[in-house]
Amino acid sequence: MTIIVEKQKGKFETKTEKYEINVHTQSDRLYHIELSRDAIQGFLNAVKQDNHTVQHLEYTPYARLIVASLLLEHVGEEFGELLRNIVHDRESGGFTIGLEGVSQDTDEYVMFSTAISYLLGSSNFDSMSGKYYARFTVNHTDNSDSYLRRAYRLFTLHTDGTFVDEPTDWLLMMKMVEENARGGESRLLHLDDWKELDKFANHPLANHKFTYQAPSSKNVDKEIQRLTFFNYNNKPGVCFIDQFVYPETIEEAKYLCDLSHSMENDESVIELELPVGDLVVVNNIFWLHGRAAFDVNPNLNRELLRQRGRFNQ
Template structure:
């Protein structure tokens, strides 16, 4: 049994309100199932207090209140469990769904907000001007990044590379999907990357590269980032191929080779995520991307994204 497999045992559990088990596609990720009764009671409590999506957007403390409503239904220890998983280097991620209790996308925003505020504090998302982003992938697209381009590989990367603030974790939730074949979420845990040592020990691993965002991100600043850094005495990574501006051929070759190595690693997971499910990963040692979709003129997928920092008061 590997170290990663052994680590699953410390969080696997069954309670009256939820079950935590190893994810069927990964010995790193967990899958958490909440009871139907707990989910229904959560949404009833939210509805009773008239917590709409607009209320959450306008009133930051309301986001913490609905997180407390989720804890009321599943137990106070649930928040600590989620944080323990995301902080755990041997795991650092989980999937969680609504089990068909609702198909209302406003409910998806509300539920994901409750989960995210148990993990940490979402950053302001300049692309949408909110604490979260909803974006679609369709057959045609004229955007200035790979995010919405359906028929090409969205290469492995970490979020928050071009902003000067911590981006410790990432939440993605599938809101709507129609006529979609392919397009799986691709994930790679840093410690599973076979050539990690080669690139983390390279002289350019400690070079500060310049990152600039395209206009659609609504971020005008430039930031300098180390590709690899020390995180609790193990490597952390900050990287995206689209927005990094190397200054030499040598630097460009290093970044290109690094990206190709990750993309072709045998340990990349192509995650199956049903509509109404979300995935949360530690953004410091998990990389993520998206496989290409198969061509379809009626393709449509909508995703929700939240990303942010850990709350020091909950560590």
């Protein structure tokens, strides 16, 4: 039996034998979902019994939906609708969930994250990895052409999908491996909590289409024109990343610089603690995300998994 307790701002807590949903301890915008260990183990056993492998999921798109259905079999058919409702909800739009220590196998992490993502919608092709997801490491040294793998500098707040010509409605990030790491927290900002939103969303350049182009490592050659702010269900949506936008005038550059500086210094930015084996999902239309700098350590090793995609109609 599901127990629902109404909370402020329309929040709720849900508890069943298979899972529990509570408001996140670090933010009343987010939820934390705790699955029962029995349900997780049942899901992983079913995946093995059906002979699903990571390669099979990469090569056979419908297998990703089959894996999602196996998760529903072990947690309840209503679970997918609950996840979608959270991510669509403007007051929230995000949650964390994990494997509760049941597995440390990163292939099983891929299986679990795929089940979650395909309950939300469909993953976009990730040109950087050539797959429907990407796995990337952050180490002590790196020669990357973007801030994604640069450990010791702030990875500024942004939205995903700025330089691709397809909807990017949601984002999933899962911590796969972490060794000798201090700092590097995921930084999150809900658009409605940004103190200076109105100042920048009502600026004349808010409706200007800026050109975005990715560096070579992203394997995307096409230029894209994007509005910084747009209407999303009668409220502002945002599309921005400082690294890949190409303003044409000093005025445009100052607007973008001031916008980024304002977000980075907003008091509502969350620095999220995410254990290995946990993932965070946010609505990419009204959540911005980035990463704090790591403390210097020659033995630093972190691996993350990323999926991003669209809602299905």
